[in-house]
Amino acid sequence: MIKKIKSVLLTTLLTSLIGSSAFADEASLRKAIEATYPKVKIESITKTQFGGLYEVFIDGQILYADEKLSFLITEGRLIDPKTKRDITGARMEELTKVDFASLPLDQAIKVVKGNGSRKLVVFSDPDCPYCKRLEQNELVNITDVTVYTFLYPLEQLHPDAGNKARAIWCAPDKAAAWQDWIDNGQLPKTTSTCDTPIDKIADLGKKYNITSTPTLIFADGKRMLGAYPAKDIEKAMSGQPSNKK
Known part of the structure; x- marks a missing residue:
């Protein structure tokens, strides 16, 4: 969708509306x-x-235009030259916030580390290499957190991810099955069928415009895309600015 916006808006708007x-x-x-x-x-x-610029938030993307719509900026970042603050990044954090309290956590795999006092949601695809990297290299170094993993197979990229997600969810011990898959690449040996929330989670992801995995959502509703270092995740959980872009 974003590609359509870039091509159509740039070609159509700039050619037809300049001078109107x-x-x-x-x-x-x-x-x-x-x-x-x-x-x-x-x-x-x-x-x-800044200079009569308007921020236009469309389908999860920030664009900029002037009041006459004589130009449109689709891939720029607005920086405050006085403070060096990334205005676009800060606004994206606010505009894409998730209502954490409304998330259906009963549809996620729950893993408690340490005292579990902090909360973290992860949208993860079983066949996503970055999701495995996040689990193996970063989350393993974080404690005192309850991690809720929503199985979010991106089947257009990983055709078998949905089957794997269902097998993991239907295992007697979901958390153990997920960990065995992450650590050893082993799916449950005993296959069984059950009602899964995979389709509901897909709808949830569409609602919040989650298009890549892993996507992390923190208790304050802000999100982080990718397998960032544990130190950045720690900062985000504590509400501090991280190094993410």
Whole structure:
């Protein structure tokens, strides 16, 4: 979808709307974009403090435009030159926050480390190498946390991941089966069928625009994409800025 936005908006908007009548406010800007690309879902339009730029949040991506829609920036990062602060990154954290309390944690594999006082959600694909790296190299070094793993097979990339996710979920001990798969590449020897939440988790991922694994979600609702070092995950769990981009 993002590729469509980049190609269609850049070609259509820039060629057809440069020199057209001015769109003087957020509502007019919204109407202009919707009229040109009606299938795009605009989450929000916010005026920034920088040079008349408007932040346009579309399908999980931040774009920038002026009030006349005479240009559109699709892959830039807005930096405050005085503070060196990454404005785009900070805004993405806020705009993509997840309501942690609303997550159906009963549909996740629960693993308690230490006293389990902190909480971490991970969307993980059984065939994702970075998910295994996260578990084997990073999460193993973190304690006093309860990890909730949502099995989130990206079957367009890993065709057999769904079958593996179902086999792990239907095991008598889900947590042990997941760990055996991560550590040893072994699926449960006794295959059984059961009702799984895999389809519901897929819908949950679509709701929150989760398109890659691993995706980590912290108690404050912020997310981290990828197998980042344990120290960065620790910082994120404590609410401190991490090195993630």
